[in-house]
Amino acid sequence: MDKSYQKLIQGNKLYAETKIFQDPEYFSNLSKGQTPNYLWIGCSDSRVPANEITSTHSGEIFVHRNIANLVVHTDTNLLSVLEYAVKYLEVKHIIVCGHYGCGGIKAAMTNTYHGFVDNWLRNIKDVYHKNQEELLVIKDEDDRANRLSELNVIEQVRNLAKTTIVQEAWSKRKLHLHGWVYGLKDGLVKDLSVIHDGQKDIDSIYRFNINGTKAKATEVKSAVPVVKLSQNRVTIKTKQRRVK
Numbered sequence: 001m002d003k004s005y006q007k008l009i010q011g012n013k014l015y016a017e018t019k020i021f022q023d024p025e026y027f028s029n030l031s032k033g034q035t036p037n038y039l040w041i042g043c044s045d046s047r048v049p050a051n052e053i054t055s056t057h058s059g060e061i062f063v064h065r066n067i068a069n070l071v072v073h074t075d076t077n078l079l080s081v082l083e084y085a086v087k088y089l090e091v092k093h094i095i096v097c098g099h100y101g102c103g104g105i106k107a108a109m110t111n112t113y114h115g116f117v118d119n120w121l122r123n124i125k126d127v128y129h130k131n132q133e134e135l136l137v138i139k140d141e142d143d144r145a146n147r148l149s150e151l152n153v154i155e156q157v158r159n160l161a162k163t164t165i166v167q168e169a170w171s172k173r174k175l176h177l178h179g180w181v182y183g184l185k186d187g188l189v190k191d192l193s194v195i196h197d198g199q200k201d202i203d204s205i206y207r208f209n210i211n212g213t214k215a216k217a218t219e220v221k222s223a224v225p226v227v228k229l230s231q232n233r234v235t236i237k238t239k240q241r242r243v244k
């Protein structure tokens with residue numbers, strides 16, 4: 001049997017001994033409960049560990065990870081983590097953190113058949129399709145993948161804002177959604193400045209009237225596509241209209 005796993009057991013012993021040496025009450029304090037301020041939705045990639053790259057400690061970040069940091073509205077795993085973090089832990093910030101050089105993003109950009117995981121990667125293909133006008137002009141494949149990593153994060157933050165869980169929280173308190181991308185080559189996080197902190201940031205069709213209160217739809221502009229048919233040509237223009 002491969003014995004490499006023993007390195008983890010030994011590493012764990014060293015970790016526990018070091019912590020107790022530094023603070024004898026460390027584990028007894030942690031075992032009392034958790035009050036993290038942040039929910040982290042990141043990629044499963046082994047090179048992007050939430051605590052390590054943010055210099056935070058146990059108890060500071062509630063973490064959910066999956067391939068390519070996706071927020072899928074039918075994913076009961078993610079929704080359960082999200083509800084627990086928002087409703088019960090009352091986190092103040094939710095961070096979707098993607099990363100450059102993401103294998104999931106690269107795989108989604110190809111026509112290669114991988115198996116079941118392609119159903120998951122389909123969500124990234126949809127982001128690609130939605131933004132292909134911008135992506136197709138980027139000739140370098142790595143650059144295009146990196147831009148898709150950014151666009152994917154932006155889309156997942158939007159997906160978070162569309163959930164009933166986040167909108168219910170917004171009806172009661174402040175909750176900030178952030179989109180970041182981590183660089184494997186320099187270890188630095190890039191803040192994409194896609195902060196959402198209220199229903200005003202999402203299209204009206206995705207807003208819910210929580211507690212019977214009407215969303216302030218009139219304050220926000222909505223993109224309404226106008227389809228024109230002339231001389232056998234179909235043109236679709238997007239007009240900015242106020243929603244009533």
Ligand SMILES: [Zn+2]
Nearest residue numbers: 043045102103
């Ligand atoms: Zn990844």
